[in-house]
Amino acid sequence: MTPSIVCGIDASPQAHQGLNLASLLAERLALRLVLVHAVPAATPDLLLTAPTRVPTNVDQIDFVGRDTGEQLLDQAADTHDVTGDERRLEIGNAAERLCAVAHEEQAEFVVVGSRGVGTLHSAVLGSVSTAIIRDAPCPTVVVPPAMAGPPLDGDRIVCGVQDDEDGPAVTTALRLSRKLKTQVTLVHVLPAGVEVPPAPPVAAPDANSGFEDAQRHALQSMRSLLEHASSDRRGEDEQHRIRFRRGDPTRQLLELAASTEAVLLVVGSRRRGTLRAGLLGSVSRELVRNADRPVVVCRRKPPT
CATH class of the missing domain: 3.40.50.620 (HUPs)
Structure with missing residues (x-):
């Protein structure tokens, strides 16, 4: 199996930045680009914290999560010319699934986007990136939400x-x-x-x-x-x-x-x-x- 770069994606602009860099790195390093979207496992607990006008049972939550994930992967794959075999929809904890895929795909790097400081989700993303850095079998590349310049443009x-x-x-x-x-x-x-x-x-x-x-x-x-x-x-x-x-x-x-x-x-x-x-x-x-x-x-x- 050819080594790869594993990139975690979601619907955020930060994930888009990460995907752009992962695509460039994969091209420059001659590695496969593997896209991963992790859907949290649907449990009754989700219903207690879900907003109104959302699916009202576990099966519906699971279906909507998978469907949204498939759409994200399809859009990212079309933009960056990724084949079907290199798209992974995973169910479970995001950090755990990304690390598992990195093992399976012989990843040389895992790429994730960062929401930086001061946003509502920064603590959550921080815990994910920290867990990936700790447990991934390879170096982790964390991409900031606002880049100082074009990616990889320098010496x-x-x-x-x-x-x-x-x-x-x-x-x-x-x-x-x-x-x-x-x-x-x-x-x-x-x-x-x-x-x-x-x-x-x-x-x-x-x-x-x-x-x-x-x-x-x-x-x-x-x-x-x-x-x-x-x-x-x-x-x-x-x-x-x-x-x-x-x-x-x-x-x-x-x-x-x-x-x-x-x-x-x-x-x-x-x-x-x-x-x-x-x-x-x-x-x-x-x-x-x-x-x-x-x-x-x-x-x-x-x-x-």
Whole structure:
């Protein structure tokens, strides 16, 4: 089976943005595009919260949900030239079904739209995207409701790096950069009050006697990750950069992405546990909520 991109769709404008990006990524990465719409399982509980003038029994709710879902899939498929076999109408929890389809379809990315901050449904969508990021077998691409520019129109990908457990994020950023013909900027954000070292070239020697231990370790980690991820592509990654910033990680990553007109932000996120994981989780969550460009979230490599 050819690998795929799985895209969750519904009737919202945000889902339309996600579908447009998923279609472009599928074309650029030579992957199948699989469209998924999840219909909540009809239960008597739905009747208690349903507005008036809607179906009045479980069977009717189930039929209407399926019919609406089929129409959404048909419209999206017609617009983006998706065959019948690549349309999946699923019954059940949206996050669970999207993750299950991602497993079945050998997905390399799951793409979902984001409603951003301040809307009635943002908490619900946040729980769905958080669950997908946590449980999907591949990186999750979260597309904001308002894009800073045309999708994938630029020459830079910004990748946040905390330490050497961010190998999956770096590998994903480099793979995307090759297919999209962009370069990668690896960024490590230092705490406020810590001196920011000069940005070294990727191939610079490791002698950094003026750096603090934490700075030196971060630099070595980024160089090691970059070298490992690009070891089979010598000569193709010469334009990738390493940068240090200082302050709030979310703000610094967003500002750098804006100033470089990055087409994607790539970050790592752990499933659970440890204080550092909670901090990183909050960064990825805030990026997803506030970014004006797509955010690719990769599960970090667990410590050995």
